Amino acid sequence: MxxxxxxxxxxxxxxxxxxxxxxxxxxxxxxxxxxxxxxxxxxxxxxxxxxxxxxxxxxxxxxxxxxxxxxxxxxxxxxxxxxxxxxxxxxxxxxxxxxxxxxxxxxxxxxxxxxxxxxxxxxxxxxxxxxxxxxxxxxxxxxxxxxxxxxxxxxxxxxxxxxxxxxxxxxxxxxxxxxxxxxxxxxxxxxxxxxxxxxxxxxxxxxxxxxxxxxxxxxxxxxxxxxxxxxYHKVVQILLFPVFGGSNVVWGSVLGSFILTLLPEVLRFLSDYRDIIYGALLVILMAVRPDGILTESMVDRISRKLGFKKAPYIPETQVLTERFEAYKRKQAESKE
Structure with missing residues (x-):
């Protein structure tokens, strides 16, 4: 086999x-x-x-x-x-x-x-x-x-x-x-x-x-x-797993490690150009999807399709911004 x-x-x-x-x-x-x-x-x-x-x-x-x-x-x-x-x-x-x-x-x-x-x-x-x-x-x-x-x-x-x-x-x-x-x-x-x-x-x-x-x-x-x-090369390799797959979700690390472990083997027949192709793919991905392949909203949609019900997706930055703005308004009112 x-x-x-x-x-x-x-x-x-x-x-x-x-x-x-x-x-x-x-x-x-x-x-x-x-x-x-x-x-x-x-x-x-x-x-x-x-x-x-x-x-x-x-x-x-x-x-x-x-x-x-x-x-x-x-x-x-x-x-x-x-x-x-x-x-x-x-x-x-x-x-x-x-x-x-x-x-x-x-x-x-x-x-x-x-x-x-x-x-x-x-x-x-x-x-x-x-x-x-x-x-x-x-x-x-x-x-x-x-x-x-x-x-x-x-x-x-x-x-x-x-x-x-x-x-x-x-x-x-x-x-x-x-x-x-x-x-x-x-x-x-x-x-x-x-x-x-x-x-x-x-x-x-x-x-x-x-x-x-x-x-x-x-x-x-x-x-x-x-x-x-x-x-140092190991440091960069480990960092690339979540960055490539998606650093905001745990599944991004799994996907990134799968791709970046398999990719060098797939490109083995291009051994002379493998590192160039490898680097070019990373640059393109970071330019097109800076958050990586998987995002929180994407994982949420997949979870819903699979029947795993979750709370509605709200970007964490939006929640914190609203709370911080409310805090600043409260401070301003107290000074007045």
């Missing part, structure tokens, strides 16, 4: 991991923060998870979860000073953090420096062993290795589904409304009684945890990680 080619299955795994990474940066974008630290948090989760499963011989699941928790703890330390910054200042600070983390891993003996970590326990390989153990080899004409890859994809899809469900739940809660208010106008949100720093910090930590989980999954799918895997 050509569709079950190990190469294709690996691309599907990378798509799912990329989608998780895109959602991690979506959280900070949803609260109006341009953070470029996702690759740094991803590297923390990848190295912590890999070291725990490789050196300490802990279960892969434990390593991945601990990696996510350590990434979120690092986010607390980094976020305390940086979440008070705005715009390019925050972007530069978090980009610097990612570079510092990369250099640290590059010079530590425990991480094997520039040589990277190899022989990391593999999720597909572990599941392949289970396939042999339960006599799945040859079942339905599929060998045990392919069964291992398929089960790995199912597990990754479940993790992605849980992450998306969590995002949707957050967006429909008071926390999500606070994020939207801060993104639209953090000054107006603060005047309405929203603790801007608290909610920015929350979004920053949640995004770091998801990035740490994504890093742990990446390490245990590729079997090998190197500090160069989390360089």
């Amino acid at each position: 050509d569709l079950l080619n190990p190469y294709y299955l690996q691309i599907v795994m990378f798509f799912i991991i990329n989608a998780i990474m895109g959602i991690s940066i979506y959280f900070t974008l949803s609260s109006g923060q341009l953070s470029l630290g996702a690759a740094g948090f991803m590297s923390v989760g990848a190295y912590v998870g890999a070291l725990l499963s490789l050196k300490a011989e802990l279960p892969i699941v434990v390593g991945i979860i601990v990696g996510g928790l350590v990434a979120s703890l690092v986010a607390v330390v980094i976020g305390l000073p940086t979440t008070r910054l705005r715009g390019l200042y925050l972007a530069i600070a978090t980009l610097g953090f990612g570079e510092v983390v990369r250099v640290v891993f590059l010079n530590l003996d425990v991480t094997n420096g520039a040589l990277g970590l190899s022989g990391i326990p593999s999720i597909p390989q572990e599941l392949t062993n289970y396939a042999y153990e339960f006599d799945l080899d040859g079942l339905m004409g599929i060998d045990a290795v392919t069964w291992g890859n398929l089960m790995a994809i199912i597990i990754l899809f479940i993790i992605l589904a849980i992450t998306i469900a969590f995002c949707v739940r957050i967006n429909n809660s008071r926390v999500g409304r606070a994020f939207a208010a801060i993104k639209a106008d953090d000054h107006a949100a603060e005047l309405m009684g929203i603790n801007v720093v608290y909610y920015k910090m929350m979004a920053f930590i949640i995004g770091a945890f998801i990035a740490g989980i994504g890093g742990g999954l990446y390490a245990h799918v590729t079997n090998f990680i190197n500090p160069t895997d989390f360089s």
Whole structure:
């Protein structure tokens, strides 16, 4: 079966991991923060998870979860000073953090420096062993290795589904409304009684945890990680997932990761011009649809057609503008 080619299955795994990474940066974008630290948090989760499963011989699941928790703890330390910054200042600070983390891993003996970590326990390989153990080899004409890859994809899809469900739940809660208010106008949100720093910090930590989980999954799918895997190019790649697909909705990160993971493979026969075509498509999209392919109104219409009833779509900026104007009128009247 050509569709079950190990190469294709690996691309599907990378798509799912990329989608998780895109959602991690979506959280900070949803609260109006341009953070470029996702690759740094991803590297923390990848190295912590890999070291725990490789050196300490802990279960892969434990390593991945601990990696996510350590990434979120690092986010607390980094976020305390940086979440008070705005715009390019925050972007530069978090980009610097990612570079510092990369250099640290590059010079530590425990991480094997520039040589990277190899022989990391593999999720597909572990599941392949289970396939042999339960006599799945040859079942339905599929060998045990392919069964291992398929089960790995199912597990990754479940993790992605849980992450998306969590995002949707957050967006429909008071926390999500606070994020939207801060993104639209953090000054107006603060005047309405929203603790801007608290909610920015929350979004920053949640995004770091998801990035740490994504890093742990990446390490245990590729079997090998190197500090160069989390360089500036990785930062740009992760940022492009929500920007390309739509930064205002969680599904935009999923769509963007799908397109940008598949596009290089589709254009592989144009290897000499692939980067030019890739860049040109991005420029055209940003010129035609600066908010990305998916928008809130589009997702709302699709949800209604699928039978998921939601509240009428009202642009968040319109709501905040009306409230802020009402607040200013009230202030003006009180002065008179």
